[in-house]
Amino acid sequence: MTADALPYLDAAAVTRLLAPAAAVEALAEVLREGLDPETCPARSAVPVPAGELLLMPAASGSWAGVKIAGVAPGNAALGLPRITGSYLLLDGATLRPRALLDGAALTALRTPAVSALAIRHLTARERPLDVVLFGSGPQAYGHVDALLAVRKLASVTVVGRDRGRAEGLAAYARGTGVPEARTGTAEAVAGADLVVCCTTARRPLFDGRLVGPGAVVVAVGSHEPDARETDTALVRRSEVWVEARTAALREAGDLLIPEAEGAIGPGHLTGTLADLVRGPGLPVPGHAPRLFKSVGMAWQDLAVAVAVHRAATG
Template sequence: MINISEEQVNNALDFSTLVPALKQAFTTDICVPSRLHYDMENPKASRETTLLMMPAWQAGDVAGVKLVTVAPDNGLKNLPSIQGTYLLFDINNGSIKAMMDAPALTAKRTAAASALASQFLSREDSKSLLIVGTGTLAPQLIAAHTNVRPINQVYVWGRTLAKAQAVCEQVSELNIECIPVDDIQSYAKQVDIISCATLSTTPLIFGHWLQPGQHVDMVGAYRPDMREMDDACLVGNKIFVDNFDGALRETGDIAIPLKTGIISKKDIKADLFSLCKGEYQVNRKASDITIFKSVGHALEDLIAAKLVANNTLK
């Protein structure tokens, strides 16, 4: 069995390859059972540590399972909030092909899914991007969004300017201007795309900030009690998700407004499966505000892991 490191995962995946691979995969019949989600009590932290188990397989080809923990307080310990591993199996003989770093894989595939959604939902001339959050996902989201849209101006907001500056330094090789900012509201009002990836339990983006023509990419809030956007972001705007099953149950950004009647299921226009299969056609008006909520899907992990193995085990 080959153990593939974080560095190898990052080197093996580029968005110009991963985004179209995901687009094609969302049209196939990859088997994806519901993921298992366990909240484990942790008296030493402010909240539970979450264990996620996400399996998927392609008949006659490969199978994979991701095992990750999410510990929201890890930022205070200078540790990543997401840790874990991904196991890739050969279905033909049942052997383990590879074990690889799950956080790196997750960051790449999550950012690629956001970029894929942006191809369908954002304005083609989008040139500016606000990143909310300074975790592992932030530089990957910048690279992914700039891969599919002509973005040349990026603003990064975090809890500290130093962390925002560190994100900008990580994307210095990109042909963009990256600026750390401390005023989330003013920049949210002026950019073409907002991408938010945090562990916040209270909204960071508010509907009355949003401007006609914007695309909002919501990546965090992986639990039913977490929120990154308020109700007003959803009312009257076009809502899309990566997958219906997970989004309706697992994220407070969608589950809470559904429960309180702010929105209904029919207000969610389509998921990535419908978009990629052409079952839903996006007719974007210049004034439309589009909202994409991502909760993650094991299909994305499997396709990314397969690419990593193919590019690493040559």
């Protein structure tokens, strides 16, 4: 296969070919089939003048692939996306290239799908959820769509630094059929069933003592050991679920900072996403909040990229 013949799936194609619900199911399927996230290769991060290059390889079954992502904080001032990159999908047996996908669109699809898969198992389905959503960028929009794929939403309160962008996201949520969607402040977490954090913050976004018993908090914005979106108070009082113990204890500042403070130990982790998918199911949330901390892993990109490719090739 020549380079010219390699199929390219651009951002529009990735979004069109795979709905959020299908992305959630693609992740669940590979976990049910026995993939072990604990053995997934670690992410490589290389500092460059514009920001950071991330290299994320994975192989599973008859497929392999690698994402090269760029994180360029200065792009916002230029009107460009903060996350860039490409995904090279390979045949697992021969490692011959099969397709090239837009990496930013793939990330925007798979990260909310990971959150939604966890939320499907961590929340009760009996009634619609009141959601507080921190962030107003592409990941925030993706999370609205992914949440609606797994749960009914009673309300969405958007908390963002840019009021105009936050109001835009609230309007988008109303357009999807959410009965109530508005902007608000961090104190709104006190009345939330679900809190979703998808920001570039490096310090806690809210007071974890305000989160109610039985509420679920999902934090996806950081994969750096010295950055976090949630505080020590929340982590200490919560059940903590992660994608993989190895990745979380290597990259999740939300957990590593409280551990360095002596507030928790490695044994504080309750379980993993694979435990949730393969397990018998959890009881209705009780007196402790449930925190799902995601750092993003290469196996997730591979699972969703394969699903997109299959949809493209029929």
